[in-house]
Amino acid sequence: MDEIQPLTFNVGETEKIKETVELYLFVKELLIYNEIIDPDSYTFPQVINELRNAYDHFNRVLAEKLKIVDEREDGYSIETLNKALGHVYRACYDSLDWISVNVKEELINELKPYSPTAIKEVIPNYYSEISTSIPKYERRITELKARKDISSVNSEDLIEFAGIVKELSEIRQQIRDSLGGLIDYESKRKKETTSTDIKNLLIGFFSGLILVLIGIWLT
Numbered sequence: 001m002d003e004i005q006p007l008t009f010n011v012g013e014t015e016k017i018k019e020t021v022e023l024y025l026f027v028k029e030l031l032i033y034n035e036i037i038d039p040d041s042y043t044f045p046q047v048i049n050e051l052r053n054a055y056d057h058f059n060r061v062l063a064e065k066l067k068i069v070d071e072r073e074d075g076y077s078i079e080t081l082n083k084a085l086g087h088v089y090r091a092c093y094d095s096l097d098w099i100s101v102n103v104k105e106e107l108i109n110e111l112k113p114y115s116p117t118a119i120k121e122v123i124p125n126y127y128s129e130i131s132t133s134i135p136k137y138e139r140r141i142t143e144l145k146a147r148k149d150i151s152s153v154n155s156e157d158l159i160e161f162a163g164i165v166k167e168l169s170e171i172r173q174q175i176r177d178s179l180g181g182l183i184d185y186e187s188k189r190k191k192e193t194t195s196t197d198i199k200n201l202l203i204g205f206f207s208g209l210i211l212v213l214i215g216i217w218l219t
Contacts, residue, residue, distance in 0.1 A: 009077075013112065016081040019153075020054070022101050023088045026162075027051070030095040037102055037172070044098040050091035057084035089153050093145065096165050102140055103168045110175050114182045116190070122181040123174070130171055137164050 005061050009017065031043060059079050063069045071197060111119060119126050147156070 019084040026085050027092050047091045047094045050087045054084040054087035096161050101166050105170045118182050118185045123178050
């Protein structure tokens with residue numbers, strides 16, 4: 001059996017591996033978070049496909065380093081590691097995009113049962129801030145996705161995208177924290193409405209009764 005030699009990577013390869021692994025761990029956190037907010041625990045297939053492709057490129061480099069395959073031309077490892085990073089980069093964008101879609105859908109569904117009056121009373125900043133900020137986030141996400149270049153990682157855009165998703169997630173949590181108040185408000189308003197209806201009904205009944213009695217007395 002041939003003796004296995006330790007794996008060695010040059011500085012450029014090591015930096016690329018470090019960058020890819022760090023980004024992969026972030027993608028993994030995003031996937032876990034998405035499973036939490038998605039009741040069906042559905043994972044966007046494109047994300048899995050990108051991670052699978054990245055894994056394939058990593059294994060190609062390992063196969064070359066371990067001499068399982070014939071030695072490749074110079075620069076093969078760094079070029080293949082670049083491709084692996086590109087796939088993880090796309091997986092990160094797809095994960096952020098999928099989470100933003102899920103968060104926005106959840107916001108709409110959570111508030112659907114409640115009246116505008118209840119929302120305004122329980123969440124005072126909803127119509128003045130939250131409802132106006134969401135379309136702005138949507139437009140910015142579209143811009144960031146449109147200028148994404150899969151051949152190179154734009155850390156600034158990725159950080160901005162992650163920041164938008166974080167803000168949307170915080171809005172989601174604010175809405176969820178307000179659900180108890182919304183339920184209480186609607187319940188109280190329903191009781192008040194019922195009480196008013198009964199009062200009006202009784203007033204109408206007695207008014208009618210008085211008119212009947214007056215009519216009888218006059219005849």
